[in-house]
Amino acid sequence: MTDQTDLRLTPQRMAVLEVLRAAHDHPTAAEVYEQVRRTSPRIGSATVYRTLALLVSTGQALELSLGGGAAARYDANTxxxxxxxxxxxxxxxxxxxxxxxxxxxxxxxxxxxxxxxxxxxxxxxxxxxxxxxxxxxxxxxxxxxx
Amino acid sequence: MTDQTDLRLTPQRMAVLEVLRAAHDHPTAAEVYEQVRRTSPRIGSATVYRTLALLVSTGQALELSLGGGAAARYDANTxxxxxxxxxxxxxxxxxxxxxxxxxxxxxxxxxxxxxxxxxxxxxxxxxxxxxxxxxxxxxxxxxxxx
DNA sequence: AGTGATACTGAGATTCGTTCTCAAATGACG
DNA sequence: CGTCATTTGAGAACGAATCTCAGTATCACT
Incomplete structure (x- = not known):
């Protein structure tokens, strides 16, 4: 993640980004995962987490830590x-x-x-x-x- | 926790509060636990977590969620x-x-x-x-x- | 097309922080 | 001193997130 020489726009990544863009309620990673599975049933949770982190690190999404032990939420509004x-x-x-x-x-x-x-x-x-x-x-x- | 009729100031609770008051570096629960064990070796981590939550809910400590997957930190400066x-x-x-x-x-x-x-x-x-x-x-x- | 290098994926195990469970201990108070 | 609610400690359980690793897809080049 520190030195990406080549980044691919895979179907999985597109699916995650699409779901995140369509959602307006700051979904958690688990919610994104659940949603993405409707269109890509074979996707793994690791991929969703990885993609979310990738989107955050490339500035295409925001990660919100809304306190407490709650799971992180994501926001496509950057x-x-x-x-x-x-x-x-x-x-x-x-x-x-x-x-x-x-x-x-x-x-x-x-x-x-x-x-x-x-x-x-x-x-x-x-x-x-x-x-x-x-x-x-x-x-x-x-x-x-x- | 919602309806405490009787709250006891037990040695464990005092120990946790003392450690938290003495620390000025926003320790995590694990750090507080480790520190408290030096004076109260028999204390359990559950007690530390419980006490920390109690202190927060009674306004004697602040809980900081400093983003990411990082552990919560606590602050006696209220x-x-x-x-x-x-x-x-x-x-x-x-x-x-x-x-x-x-x-x-x-x-x-x-x-x-x-x-x-x-x-x-x-x-x-x-x-x-x-x-x-x-x-x-x-x-x-x-x-x-x- | 064929080949090798590289990036990506998915399943499951693992880690870590935190909470829960429950029997035993403690403290308050008559 | 007895009763009763509260608190404790050990360990199990939980959930979020990450890691591992073999297998797959895609790229660059011939």
């Missing part, structure tokens, strides 16, 4: 954007609210880091979950803790 | 603060740079979410890693991908 994660149902919705320009420069100056990017996630209760009783949200976290 | 994660060595340093007040209100208004908080992590190369050749950072991610 424009800079953030997410709001619902503490009730675990879903994530897209936001496009840029972090103020000066902020990154400020952080870089203070920390000495060469900043290459950032991940920003808001936590809260989505409108749906608010509707069905925000008071009854289980304390343990999102719907699928593990 | 004041609102963010982190810069080094893509070279995987370490995280504290930052205290508040997100502008108006921003959360703005997000809440646009998304319809009842925002309860946020997680902000900057990615970059720490001064140390910059010094020893920032060009040679492995592409796959932090030092210990999994």
């Amino acid at each position: 424009c800079r954007h953030d997410h709001a994660v619902c503490e009730g149902c675990g879903r994530a919705v897209d936001l496009d609210h840029p972090v103020p320009d000066g902020m990154m420069a400020e952080i870089a100056r203070r920390s000495g880091f060469a900043i290459t990017g950032y991940d920003l996630q808001f936590r809260g209760i989505c409108p749906d979950c608010q509707a069905q009783g925000a008071g009854s949200i289980r304390v343990g976290g999102p719907a699928s803790p593990q | 004041c609102r603060h963010d982190h810069a994660v080094c893509e070279g060595c995987g370490r995280a340093v504290d930052l205290d740079h508040p997100v502008p007040d108006g921003m959360m209100a703005e997000i809440a208004r646009r998304s319809g979410f009842a925002i309860t908080g946020y997680d902000l992590q900057f990615r970059g190369i720490c001064p140390d890693c910059q010094a020893q050749g920032a060009g040679s950072i492995r592409v796959g991610g932090p030092a210990s991908p999994q």
